Amino acid sequence: MKKSIVIPTLCLAVLSTPAFEKAVHAASPTGTKISSSDSTTKSVTKYVNVDANSSLLLRSKPSTSASTLDRLKRGTAVTVYSISGNWAKVKVDGKTGYVSAEYLVTTKPSSSTGSSSSTTTKYVNVDKGSHLILRSTASTSGSVLASLNPGTSVTVISTSGAWSKVKAGSQTGYVHSEYLTTTKPSSTSSSSSTTKTTTKYVNVDKGSHLILRSTASTSGSVLASLDPGTSVTVLSTSGEWSKVQVGSKTGYVHTEYLPSTKPSSTNNNSSSTTKKTTKYVNVDKG
The missing domain is CATH 2.30.30.40 (SH3 Domains)
Known part of the structure; x- marks a missing residue:
């Protein structure tokens, strides 16, 4: 009788020991998370793969606006805890933070590769x-x-x-x-771009205006508001912006609103006034 009472008590004592708990966690399946914030289970070693004279920023949070904890050189080994989207949570030299996952590789890059391309x-x-x-x-x-x-x-x-x-x-x-x-680029090709001082025309809806700005940016100050059909001299085009001259003013406008042919006034009028139709309300009586 006494033996049957003692043995379960002893078993419970063994099961509650830290050694047993550690053994259970060690035997946990691979899919278990390291912590609630981590999305992977295994901490793996990877290496920083940037150009020799560059560095990979270790940030406090997975954001380009987060504070910088360290600058990691090419070939630096890091312990990767988890990867979420473009960011990897890593530990290096006692610091835990986030880096761009695309610059981490599984094999250590050679120093010669980076220096030759830099x-x-x-x-x-x-x-x-x-x-x-x-x-x-x-x-x-x-x-x-x-x-x-x-x-x-x-x-x-x-x-x-x-x-x-x-x-x-x-x-x-x-x-x-x-x-x-x-x-x-040859000087002839660049000079040909200056000879392309072409005349184009503002093509926006009647009642609207195309803004002439001081810089090629929506934050540039407004120099003028150009009416539909206004002719401008295009000096150069880079991306979505064109540098133009209108009268005595030179500034930048959105390229997409500059066709090479002058839009007719009838087109502008019709585009804004056409398709006026009369319709009637049809609801159930009562």
Whole structure:
């Protein structure tokens, strides 16, 4: 009788020990989460894969606006806890934060690969009369360091997405990658863009206006409001913006509203007044 009472009590004591709890967690299936915030179970080691002279930002939160905890060099080993979308939660040198998952690889990259690709000379390729803005950060909100003329040679240090980190003269900053070419644009091709000072016309609905701005941005100050059919001289076009001259004013407008043929006044009138039809209300009586 006494034995039957003692044995269950002893078993309960063993089952409640920390050693037993640890053994249960160790035997948990692979699908168990590390914590409620993590989406993966296994912490794996991965390596930073950026250009040799670049660094991967370790941030406090999975956002480009979050504070920077550290700058990780090429080949740095990190412990990956979880990956959610474009962000990976990692630990490195006692710091836990978030990095862009696309720059993590499973095998350590060689140092030679990064150094060879980091010294590339490219050239600014924009229309003559336009400039490529060199900014302090890889963002359109970064402060302007310089305005680079067409054909300017720059040393590309690294490229990440739409932005390239470059050195132009004594200044280092960021420019849009799409406006850099490996071959220097010829002066004839750039001069041909100046001879293309074509006349185009404002094509907006009657009663509307096309805004002429001081810069190629919706935040640029308003220089004038152009009526439908107004003729403008197009000096250059870059992306969705055209640099134009109207009378004594030079500014920027949206390219999509500039056709090469003058819209007829009848078209404008008809587009805004046509399709006026009379209809009647039809409801049940009572």
